[in-house]
Amino acid sequence: AQKVTQAQTEISVVEKEDVTLDCVYETRDTTYYLFWYKQPPSGELVFLIRRNSFDEQNEISGRYSWNFQKSTSSFNFTITASQVVDSAVYFCALLPYTGRRALTFGSGTRLQVQP
Amino acid sequence: GAGVSQSPRYKVAKRGQDVALRCDPISGHVSLFWYQQALGQGPEFLTYFQNEAQLDKSGLPSDRFFAERPEGSVSTLKIQRTQQEDSAVYLCASSLGLATSTDTQYFGPGTRLTVL
Numbered sequence: 001a002q003k004v005t006q007a008q009t010e011i012s013v014v015e016k017e018d019v020t021l022d023c024v025y026e027t028r029d030t031t032y033y034l035f036w037y038k039q040p041p042s043g044e045l046v047f048l049i050r051r052n053s054f055d056e057q058n059e060i061s062g063r064y065s066w067n068f069q070k071s072t073s074s075f076n077f078t079i080t081a082s083q084v085v086d087s088a089v090y091f092c093a094l095l096p097y098t099g100r101r102a103l104t105f106g107s108g109t110r111l112q113v114q115p
Numbered sequence: 116g117a118g119v120s121q122s123p124r125y126k127v128a129k130r131g132q133d134v135a136l137r138c139d140p141i142s143g144h145v146s147l148f149w150y151q152q153a154l155g156q157g158p159e160f161l162t163y164f165q166n167e168a169q170l171d172k173s174g175l176p177s178d179r180f181f182a183e184r185p186e187g188s189v190s191t192l193k194i195q196r197t198q199q200e201d202s203a204v205y206l207c208a209s210s211l212g213l214a215t216s217t218d219t220q221y222f223g224p225g226t227r228l229t230v231l
Contacts, residue, residue, distance in 0.1 A: 035219070042224060043204060044223065047220075093157075100171065101148070102148070103148075103150075107157050108156070108157050
């Protein structure tokens with residue numbers, strides 16, 4: 001069975017602060033993919049990043065960075081210099097490399113960035 | 116609009132009514148997925164199509180839920196005899212559907228279903 005845990009239900013920061021969203025996962029698969037999606041108030045899930053389990057290099061894209069650590073089964077997401085437009089619910093998700101095609105999502109972290 | 120579209124965006128149904136939710140995937144995407152998202156929760160998988168073939172329907176919660184994709188493009192999720200517990204946002208996603216099938220799923224805006 002697969003499981004994704006996002007222990008932070010809600011985070012509130014002031015604009016320009018850095019913020020890290022935690023994601024811990026459980027899987028018996030040796031190869032898998034991890035994803036982060038953003039869900040703004042409009043409701044649409046917006047794809048942010050996909051990482052595979054055999055590539056532990058951290059990734060940076062603008063103000064976003066991701067820290068994947070297979071040893072601790074974590075895939076954390078950091079937003080640097082947060083902005084009001086970053087306010088949304090963020091979901092971490094897991095997909096096995098083979099087998100069932102269903103994404104397993106965490107329960108999400110609501111980020112509120114105050115001006 | 117090159118993204119996934121869904122209609123209607125909002126649907127209110129009386130308990131016992133049948134509803135049909137439509138999904139238009141990204142053009143050329145072979146795979147199509149339906150998820151159900153309860154309030155305050157992450158999406159949960161319902162069913163998966165590759166072209167017109169429904170390859171996985173293990174997430175459908177009951178036999179009142181039925182999905183189809185007859186021509187391998189547009190898909191419809193039908194819920195018969197709706198119950199209050201069916202109230203949720205129904206999300207559709209599509210992906211290229213390459214051989215490995217681990218390509219990224221792109222989501223539509225969802226249909227918010229409220230059953231009174």
